[in-house]
Amino acid sequence: SDDFVDVTPPYSINSETFFNSEEDFQNALIGSYDVLQATYVNVIMGEIASDNVNAGGESPTDVIGWQQVDRMIHTPVNSNIRDLWNFNFAGLQRAAFIIENKDNIEFEGKDQIIGEVLFLRAYFNFELVKWFGPIPIKPDGKFELGEEVTTPRSPVEEVYAYIESDLIQAIENLAINSVEIGRVNQMAARALLGKVYLYQEKFDLAADQLNTVINSGNYHLYGTQGDENYADLFEFIAENGPESVFEIQYTGVEGAGFGCLQCSEGNVMVGFSGVRGYTGPVYESGFGFCLPRQEAYDAYTSNDLRRDVSILDIEDWAAETNATYNIGNQDPVTGHTGYYNRKYIPRNNDNQPDPNLTQPNNYRAIRYADVLLMAAESLNRGNINDNLARTYVNQVRNRAGLSDVQDSGSQLLDIIYNERRLELMGEGHRFFDLVRTGRAQQFIDGFTAPKNNLFPIPEEEIQFSQGNWTQNPGY
Template identity: 45%
Template sequence: MKNKIIYKITVALVVLFTINSCDEYLEITPEGKQNTENYFNVPQDYHDALVGVYDLLNTTALNNMLGEIASDNTLCGGENPTDVLEWQQIDDMIHTPDNGALRSIWQWMYAGISRANYIVEFQDKTQFQGKEQVLAENLFLRSYYYFELVKFFGDVPLYTDGRISIADTQTIEKTPKAEVYSKIEADLNASINKLPWQQNQKGRATRGAALALLGKIYLYQKKYDEAADAFNKVIASGQYQLVSDFTTVFLNNNENSVEAVFEVQYSGTQEGASFECFQCLEGNFAVGFMGPRFKGGNYAPYASGFSFNIPVQELVDAYETGDTRKDATIFDIDAFVAIKTDVTYNRGSEHTGFFNKKYIPYADDNVIPDQNINRSNNYRAIRYADVLLMAAEANLQATVQKNNPQGLLDQVRDRAFGDANHRVNATLENVLNERRLELAGEGHRFFDQVRTGKTSSIPGFTTSKNEVFPIPRIEIELAGNRWDQNNGY
């Protein structure tokens, strides 16, 4: 049994973190006996509330899948061209401010922020041993949610002092993303030394996770010296290493490995799964959406899915002969059926014959009736390989190198090929290409393309528009039409 934190809200927390309606997701309404007057009086209240903040990490499965669909790595897929239309629109770069998927991301990330702010509001109410670490984990999570918002939307409202009320939305303006980044930096820097390198429960924020997230935020702002410094602290800590065999990194029996800097925990055992309430799940709903549409035969060890997020041929061809990452990243269904001749499957829309093997559904990772949306595959949010490549990129552009970019890149490629015979020079172009090959299927590609200006290969991408997504129209209306829409929308 894995000793990991399962992001489940207890009965007491349900009343504390009630989302009243679709239009009032920001407002936390205490009900019954558990209210602000008699809560946060004992240490367990803080710990329970923190689990509530972790809980919203489950919803980032959508963020990660769209980070691939919006890029040049994959096509949307599905059963037909209108299957989950809001995802299809993002794939084709024709999404509008009325896109429901984008509003879900906006709502869910702010729900996580609002839960974190609830702890911030009452952080001084009770003193207890270990409180500093609780508050540090809370600030890490709030920073994580804000980073997701900035990646998707650019300038966003910044709420930091307490619970977010509906009245607040009528007065708070959008904050320039530079100021949001500044606040995230301050929060992470305040948290780092209060977090341990190792946690007793897998899935909790650590010092390495906070440093890696800080370095990534610096990298997104082109603060290369600061990024190189943060990444070097992660590397120099000796807490992480690459798993020797890349083909095992994403197996369900290899979760929270030595390569995991931060990993979102999922469980396929929680009842109450619903297509109408993805935020209610404890499982990774994206995994079921990405599986092949198996029809019959013995297709063990895999389970059937809905054929979304389909890798394109160009990505498959980008892998060199001998690169072990190809077969561990790309599931070739024709090759699979050639071996298992009794297996049949239905072709979905935009069929290429390829699927995301990193997050493919397995037959044994779910125990509830509806296996399609409640899978237990953890999301590897920050891997050590990602840190090495970000560090190589930052050091190549820093005024003072904190580490040798060639050595950092070599570690990743040596693992991929199993030897040192396939090394390439550590140029910026080669490092960015390595990020695509190493991290394909993990939700980073679109944002890497945007931050580096490499968007010309994204079908339908319009420069000076599609670098960010539109703020949901209804959120602007709920804010009294005071927020400007993002350019081009």
Template identity: 50%
Template sequence: MKNTIKLIMVVVFVTLFGCDDYLEVLPPGQENTENFFNSAEDYENALIGVYDLLSTTYLNQILGEIASDNSLCGGENPTDVLDWQQIDDMTHNPDNGALRNIFQWMYAGISRANYIIEFKDKTDFDRKNQVLAETKFLRSYYYFELVKFFGGVPMYLDKRISIEEAQSINKSTKEEIYAQLERDLLEVANILPWQQSQPGRATRGAALALLGKVYLYQEKYSDAAQTFDLVINSGQYSLVTDFAMIFSNQNENNSESVFEIQYFGQEGGGFGCFQCVEGNIAVGFMGPRFRSGNYAPYADGFSFNIPSLAIVNAYQAGDTRQAATFFNINDFVATRPDVTFTVGHDHNGYFNFKYIPFAEGNAPDPHLTHSNNYRAIRFADVLLMAAEAHVQGGSAGSAQIYLDRVRDRAFGNTTNRITATLANILQERRLELAGEGHRFFDQVRTGETATIPGFTTDKNELFPIPRIEIELAGNNWCQNKGYSSSTCSEQ
């Protein structure tokens, strides 16, 4: 998929939609679909465009760590990418540009999905049911990201919207959105295959894993446990023996990958249109600021998303995940005396090793076009979510089995097992998934936010709806609690 779908995305969807198709708002009388969706190829190409917006979730990953107690913002100085610095300090407001990007980009993906669904009956072809199932999975993925960040948001289903509709549609509650995601994911899980011919396409396992996550976030523990068990017992996935190999560019789409976002490092892109870039932008932003010497096989970066010493020091002796998760630049330079680097803001000597930039012939800007895939849902993540759901539902036996599998891989033996209590499982999630963008949302949903610097209870559980989006919608949406002095404020 990396070498096929990604290349088609560039050609097809810059032509179809361009770079700035947030809601696909259509001026009256300018809808032009009579020359499209006339063949299977049209539908397949449109679906590629829905996948394409997954590349923008690099930002969701970075902010999911920076907002938590796992990470410091970093960068060159305290004002470098101020939108990220504000989120690190919990001083962000409704004018934060990074939050608006997430809002826009997730809705752009939703709108592309709705475009297909709107014309689902125009032409019949053999793979139509699977195309629609993949489309609904992706729409669910984008909506889930929106709910995680913003809570209740407007829900647009099954068609694009006009300018007038954009100004009259109210926000749905997060409960309403979760209910729709449950319906869609239950439907597509019965259609999608366990395996696809191209890596990165939605599968039954991905749909069930996301459905289980939707249940878990609603504290529907019995439903979550049963759903995760279907994934675990399917026999489709297994843990990679060597933790350090999970994130290797030579080991992408491996046995542990339930859903993996594909990136391509040799396609053009620039700072003027981040949603047009086919490479993994997060990787270049998180790398060390190398300046001279032989630092191969790595490339230099912008030193953002610095792991906190709290998470670096949280691992027990013998836990192989520590060395595989954090890049210690001082140890590296000690073996490469010719290498120099610039010390950035929040520097403590550590960087995210899971997503470190490699020198790989990426072009034209090596900071924007790395090919490291994002492991969006890993089998270890599923095992730990299942363990959590089981222990919350009173089934400690299953929880213990799942926790043991993750711990045994981490230590390479069975002598470091711990009891499957809720606290131990949540701590294991932190250790296992550090640097992968899940930590802040885990902290919020479990109420463990006291260790987040600057966090204000009953406010920072959600991010603010971008102010300009509220204004563009005719001021019909209430702002999230704590971000507005207006009486129109809701959770």
């Protein structure tokens, strides 16, 4: 009879019957963390969109989507912008899968898991709202097929309210310290919430959260204590170190291929940013994307320790070490500059093939220096406490070998903005700092406000939604 064909697949787990044990929750949580690795695309593309770097690559048409973003001529047809949408929603959906099953069972330690999940969901949502503005949201669980034509893009304020609510719940659930190195803790959630508030110019709230992180005493600027050396901040030795509030973990122990970049356990941005055809000490070769501009290099004073930590001058380095390398894209607008993003280029290491895709460099998503500067900005812009703001800025400056500033008011704000650029060079924050402070058109060639404040919704998504979602203005 037909019972013969009524079988369950051997050795597999059905999603309908999952979440029956603590282990199920832990395993699903790993699935949600996994997609963080795909956010390398947010970082490198954020940097390319800014005035810090040229797109680079092999030729002026290599990874055409990035080249177009660099020139600010991108359109809704752009597979790289689409990656951004797809990868971040993938992470979101995996977190939502746990949220919608969170009441299945009770066990000790569930709060911590749910807290981490809520943080991750907020992290992905925040990235999406930064890039795309209004997005569809579904706080109670996964998106189900068909909802793309019924669920509207929620206004930015609603998205932010949703992110805030997730983070506030996460803070309630999370322990102050990570259950394991690399995992989300309460301070990471507070730092992210502070950032979310800052983006909305809720300066009081932002300063509260960020001050809590600072006052926790759990973090300090790397290089200021013990035998730490600031120059090592972006080396393997300082990973998950005292400056790391939230860090995305990567490793080179598993191979990867171009067919699924988001599947790599390595930091794809790093291989893509490496020096082309490099042979020599310390570094490994890569694809030559994300090339700091002369103007970015010149933004540092020569006594600023951050310059040579942030930017590799390949000609000097080659002269010094006899290293050899190749030049790819030579286009004046998007090509070779002689500089590389030293924070995130490959170091010599034992990683699996394709070595360009499996670099183990962790991404310092939220650094304590960033927290200090965000706090300073909130305190200053919110007219809360310029003295404290100045103290925070000077901590960051001192670590870079620079002297204290004495300014306050708008002079201090200009200094804070400049310090943000110098401190966070190559880390993917610059574009959004310029946009949220209304300075993007002033600094970024080709940028038109308000059009370029947001990136276009991928054309494919507009089609899938059958008109439910309209394109961002100007595209």
